[in-house]
Amino acid sequence: xxxxxxxxxxxxxxxxxxxxxxxxxxxxxxxxxxxxxxxxxxxxxxxxxxxxxxxxxxxxxxxxxxxxxxxxxxxxxxxxxxxxxxxxxxxxxxxxxxxxxxxxxxxxxxxxxxxxxxxxxxxxxxxxxxxxxxxxxxxxxxxxxxxxxxxxxxxxxxxxxxxxxxxxxxxxxxxxxxxxxxxxxxxxxxxxxxxxxxxxxxxxxxxxxxx
Ligand SMILES: [Zn+2]
Ligand SMILES: [Zn+2]
Numbered sequence: 001x002x003x004x005x006x007x008x009x010x011x012x013x014x015x016x017x018x019x020x021x022x023x024x025x026x027x028x029x030x031x032x033x034x035x036x037x038x039x040x041x042x043x044x045x046x047x048x049x050x051x052x053x054x055x056x057x058x059x060x061x062x063x064x065x066x067x068x069x070x071x072x073x074x075x076x077x078x079x080x081x082x083x084x085x086x087x088x089x090x091x092x093x094x095x096x097x098x099x100x101x102x103x104x105x106x107x108x109x110x111x112x113x114x115x116x117x118x119x120x121x122x123x124x125x126x127x128x129x130x131x132x133x134x135x136x137x138x139x140x141x142x143x144x145x146x147x148x149x150x151x152x153x154x155x156x157x158x159x160x161x162x163x164x165x166x167x168x169x170x171x172x173x174x175x176x177x178x179x180x181x182x183x184x185x186x187x188x189x190x191x192x193x194x195x196x197x198x199x200x201x202x203x204x205x206x207x208x209x210x211x
Contacts, residue, residue, distance in 0.1 A: 009104035013051045022199045026207035027073050031065040034073045036202035041182050043198050044081040044111035056090030057105045061132035070156050080205050081111035083151040087174045090144045097171040098143045119177045127162040139165050145173055
């Protein structure tokens, strides 16, 4: 476990923001915070982050504190941004390239009116349909990729997604697909293209919404 100060997300949880006015949570409850993603390719791109440092979300998906928090955040989302895709790249060790530059678990929420499922199917990876609550038992201790689609009529508890259990670490899989759909893989490296203005706008819109 990393101590606060070496992990950017633990820093956010404890009130230390690296990008003032951008990565301060726009929502929180006992177990989770929601923040605008740095390096967003799409306005509205946000992260659900557990307050406790952990490598993946797998043990949160059957937990009611998570479900309650997500549904309150999704309510804001659907009002402002419409349907979204949700995905996670679940790591299993510190420093894995499967994490996107952080070892701290998070679920990505990205407003997206299109489905990335055709891209998953043509990716060469094997996907199985399952609910997020099944990820822990299906992945065991392996790393994984999980993808699902949500809208105002399809709540998290009812949504079935697609799981790929990784045999080898894989970096930036979903981000690359989104960048390709949005016309430029060159923007996929968020360290060089932090897109802070997009992230700032996301925070303003979602923090200003009534839950
Ligand atoms: Zn952390
Ligand atoms: Zn990520």
